[in-house]
Amino acid sequence: MAGEAANLYVGFDFSTQQIKVLAIDEDLKVIHEEAVRFDSDLPQYKTHGGAHIHDDQGTVTTPTILWVEALDLLLNKLKAANFPFQRVAAISGSGQQHGSVYWKQGARQKLSGLQPTKSFLEQLQDAFAVPDSPIWMDASTTAQCKQLENKVGSAEKLADITGSRAYERFTGNQIAKIYQQKSDAYKNTERISLVSSFAASLFIGDYAPIDDSDGSGMNLLDIRKRDWSELCLDACAPGLREKLGAVVPSKQIVGTVSSYLTSRFGFPQDCKVVAFTGDNPGSLAGLAPKQGDVIVSLGTSDTVFLWLETPKPQLEGHIFANPVLTSDYMALLCFKNGSLTRERIRNEKSGGSWESFDQQLESTPIGNNGNIGIYFDVTEIQPLVMGVFRFDQNGQQVDSFPDAVEVRAVVEGQCMSRRVHAENLGFDIGPKTRVLATGGASSNKGILQVIADVFNGPVYITDVANSAALGCAYRAKHSTLGGDIPFSKVVEKCSEPVCAARPNADADKVYTAMCQRYRQLETMVEKKHGQT
Numbered sequence: 001m002a003g004e005a006a007n008l009y010v011g012f013d014f015s016t017q018q019i020k021v022l023a024i025d026e027d028l029k030v031i032h033e034e035a036v037r038f039d040s041d042l043p044q045y046k047t048h049g050g051a052h053i054h055d056d057q058g059t060v061t062t063p064t065i066l067w068v069e070a071l072d073l074l075l076n077k078l079k080a081a082n083f084p085f086q087r088v089a090a091i092s093g094s095g096q097q098h099g100s101v102y103w104k105q106g107a108r109q110k111l112s113g114l115q116p117t118k119s120f121l122e123q124l125q126d127a128f129a130v131p132d133s134p135i136w137m138d139a140s141t142t143a144q145c146k147q148l149e150n151k152v153g154s155a156e157k158l159a160d161i162t163g164s165r166a167y168e169r170f171t172g173n174q175i176a177k178i179y180q181q182k183s184d185a186y187k188n189t190e191r192i193s194l195v196s197s198f199a200a201s202l203f204i205g206d207y208a209p210i211d212d213s214d215g216s217g218m219n220l221l222d223i224r225k226r227d228w229s230e231l232c233l234d235a236c237a238p239g240l241r242e243k244l245g246a247v248v249p250s251k252q253i254v255g256t257v258s259s260y261l262t263s264r265f266g267f268p269q270d271c272k273v274v275a276f277t278g279d280n281p282g283s284l285a286g287l288a289p290k291q292g293d294v295i296v297s298l299g300t301s302d303t304v305f306l307w308l309e310t311p312k313p314q315l316e317g318h319i320f321a322n323p324v325l326t327s328d329y330m331a332l333l334c335f336k337n338g339s340l341t342r343e344r345i346r347n348e349k350s351g352g353s354w355e356s357f358d359q360q361l362e363s364t365p366i367g368n369n370g371n372i373g374i375y376f377d378v379t380e381i382q383p384l385v386m387g388v389f390r391f392d393q394n395g396q397q398v399d400s401f402p403d404a405v406e407v408r409a410v411v412e413g414q415c416m417s418r419r420v421h422a423e424n425l426g427f428d429i430g431p432k433t434r435v436l437a438t439g440g441a442s443s444n445k446g447i448l449q450v451i452a453d454v455f456n457g458p459v460y461i462t463d464v465a466n467s468a469a470l471g472c473a474y475r476a477k478h479s480t481l482g483g484d485i486p487f488s489k490v491v492e493k494c495s496e497p498v499c500a501a502r503p504n505a506d507a508d509k510v511y512t513a514m515c516q517r518y519r520q521l522e523t524m525v526e527k528k529h530g531q532t
């Protein structure tokens with residue numbers, strides 16, 4: 001029974017736009033949630049959507065120290081809310097995937113010697129060899145991607161080893177760019193962390209290892225052996241194995257909270273820290289999918305993913321190690337133009353209001369009278385294209401749409417692209433598939449309806465949209481119980497998802513034809529504007 005003094009399990013999510021935290025009790029009930037939003041709570045860093053897009057339009061970074069200060073702020077918010085730190089039995093967390101942190105020589109000593117009277121910010125100002133962390137939105141490493149595929153032998157060979165062909169945002173290619181362009185900074189780097197393992201390091205007061213699930217998003221890990229691939233390491237930069245440290249299963253306990261956090265906030269000395277993982281793997285744990293479920297995450301990025309028993313890497317999409325069951329995998333597709341693109345259209349066409357956006361969506365028919373829009377505000381991942389392309393019902397390119405048509409076009413265009421690329425990967429989505437929606441935009445009923453119509457399947461949501469942090473709180477509990485009992489046993493008490501949207505009767509017919517047109521249009525746009 002969860003009484004006043006019962007154990008709590010805490011999950012953090014260091015995502016693109018914010019750090020979120022939630023705590024659950026032994027019954028998996030969420031007892032506290034808090035967040036720090038980077039753009040509004042830390043305006044001095046002048047981020048937009050948590051990031052800086054550089055002048056070349058391809059380089060995208062976030063100041064590493066912003067995440068450090070955001071954690072100070074978040075822990076202070078918890079303290080101000082009288083959060084019972086002393087009841088926390090274990091914590092875990094997640095981070096936006098692929099982003100990297102470059103700890104300077106000597107930083108390990110700084111981390112382990114933090115003084116409880118001072119903030120993280122005051123003590124870690126000078127801890128990073130590269131002050132701006134490359135993040136998942138970066139598209140500036142096409143040259144390094146080509147070099148890696150060539151050195152390994154081919155895109156297919158790289159995909160077969162690491163689960164993915166070379167992708168610009170994948171960490172190995174980002175590290176190669178830093179090694180090539182900032183060799184002094186690379187030399188001066190003691191440890192390279194992912195955003196997830198960096199965050200875990202702040203909690204244990206030492207370098208935390210990278211977990212195999214998030215580590216799969218680097219083009220460096222042999223996903224079957226669950227160890228670094230020597231071939232890939234050597235192809236990216238020298239001395240990389242040492243700078244990356246060991247890889248551990250996601251369920252591994254990597255330490256206990258540091259004495260710094262015990263003294264400053266009152267965490268118990270034996271509070272366990274379970275390896276942090278990627279935010280999408282975290283969501284997989286949080287949604288506890290059943291066989292056949294497909295997850296659509298609508299965070300800053302849109303992602304489509306599912307649980308997989310056997311890896312079959314292809315030239316599109318990614319295979320990651322499973323964060324919950326070490327023998328299994330997950331397959332994922334990521335789209336860069338997600339929430340921020342919808343937000344731009346909302347601001348320009350709906351007066352900045354989601355309510356008006358929804359009304360415009362409702363006022364337009366399924367299929368948008370044949371109008372199709374492709375909105376790549378930033379360079380998309382598949383295809384590697386930037387630009388906005390609108391086509392009327394005759395396939396003619398047009399410069400603009402009326403406001404409501406534009407609103408439907410952005411949502412339909414995004415959903416069709418998710419379906420078309422999921423089909424390329426062999427995802428089997430149909431009327432019997434449960435589509436589990438999560439992330440910030442999953443609170444929008446209009447968007448969920450378009451997903452149901454385009455995917456021709458019912459869309460389900462859970463009462464906690466922040467599934468990554470929730471999944472990490474579940475993972476913290478699972479590992480505290482030894483990690484050997486089935487994860488499904490730990491989450492058996494969690495609430496079942498509820499159906500939020502069912503496909504309209506005529507939707508299948510409309511979108512089967514529209515998706516074929518979308519596929520042709522996107523191929524045409526790629527041929528004309530692709531950056532390969």
Ligand SMILES: Nc1ncnc2c1ncn2[C@@H]1O[C@H](COP(=O)(O)OP(=O)(O)O)[C@@H](O)[C@H]1O
Pocket residue numbers: 015016017018298299300301339340342343354439440441442443444447
């Ligand atoms: N009612 C809404 N309709 C559509 N999108 C929304 C709504 N509320 C929030 N969002 C979107 O959710 C996004 C943030 O989602 P979230 O999952 O918290 O992102 P992240 O985890 O990447 O930081 C915002 O960029 C915003 O556009």
Ligand SMILES: O=C(CO)[C@@H](O)[C@H](O)COP(=O)(O)O
Pocket residue numbers: 015016017095096097098136169217278279280299300301302303334
């Ligand atoms: O690049 C990917 C996945 O491969 C992104 O999904 C990042 O992990 C960012 O996640 P959100 O902040 O959008 O949840």
